[in-house]
Amino acid sequence: MTNLLDERPNSVGCFDSNRFEPKPNVSLTFPLHIDAPALAILVNVSAGAYRFFGTSRLNRALRMAGLEERVPLIRCAGSELHEKSLALARQGVQAIGIFGGDGSARTVALALRGLGVPVLPLPGGTLNRLCHRVHGHANLSRTLRDFVQAKPVWLSGGHANEHVFLVASGFGPWMAFHDMREAIRSKGLLHGLGALKSLRRDLFSGKLATQTTGRTHDVVIAAPNFVDNAFGLGSQSKDFPEQGLEIAAARLRGIPSTLRLAANVLMRRWRRLPFAYTQVATEEVIEFDGEEIVGLVDGERRNFGPSVCLKIVPRAALVLSTKPDSKC
Helix, strand or coil: CCCHHHHCCCCCCCCCHHHCCCCCCCCCCCCCCCCCCCEEEEEECCCHHHHHHCCHHHHHHHHHCCCCCCCCEEEECHHHHHHHHHHHHHCCCCEEEEEECHHHHHHHHHHCCCCCCCEEEEECCCCCHHHHHHHCCCCHHHHHHCHHHCEEEEEEEEEECCEEECCCEEECHHHHHHHHHHHHHHHCHHHHHHHHHHCCCCCCCCCEEECCCCCEECEEEEECCCHHHHCCCCCCCCCCCCCCEEEEEECCCCHHHHHHHHHHHHCCCHHHCCCEEEEEECEEEEECCCCCCEEEECCEEEECCCEEEEEEEEEEEEEEECCCCCCC
């Protein structure tokens, strides 16, 4: 078998993604020998589901799908996902599942770009937004049950400077709340409340500016689909443009408007708010009054410089979708 790494592109540089198309007649069948399974699953031991339940839920779902004896589980830390996924590709695995959060699935998908090995995201994290986008739900048993009918499809994404995202990226001082959430998840409520002291005082300063419109905002979110998907609220009824990012922004002037925005997000009415703004673009630049921008990339905190360049990536990741129409 040809060494898959001989033709592997740079997994970080996504602007050459038009070169790589999914194979038209991919058939996922189990081979006779277990040394090259059709599907192997990487288990991120740092993910929320594993820390609380281990592999009990995963094993039960595999058993219900009739896959327990044929799908190996490889436990690894988040820092090992990149190399472990490449090792499985070299062994001839036809598809690689990842039991973890959105960041875990993104890491594996980017590592495998150009190799023709699709990724099967499995809900094992806190929010599992990518599973909703790829499968239309985040039900572990249902995803594995439908695995034999899954089809490889290209998933669009975006660039935030050098960082690739498949679900969404958010920017602004409000992203510091992520630190509180992570502290609560890993160390408990008291430590999480202690993280409040890291919040900046310019939450309502309106320092974020989008270059195209010249408007100023307190929070900006970019997604390669409707931003509602990033909120976990499902998609809109109309189709989203294939070549674009939806960029949503809001100018918050105090706690009342913040609570109003949160309530309207839950009711899916936030687009009607006078202080909320959306646009679909292939490229946008965000600036923060000369200061460093704090952002989240698929739920993982990143520090940017004083500006962020957003760009659409039409073919960011090859995934296995269990949706009947395979549209992600």
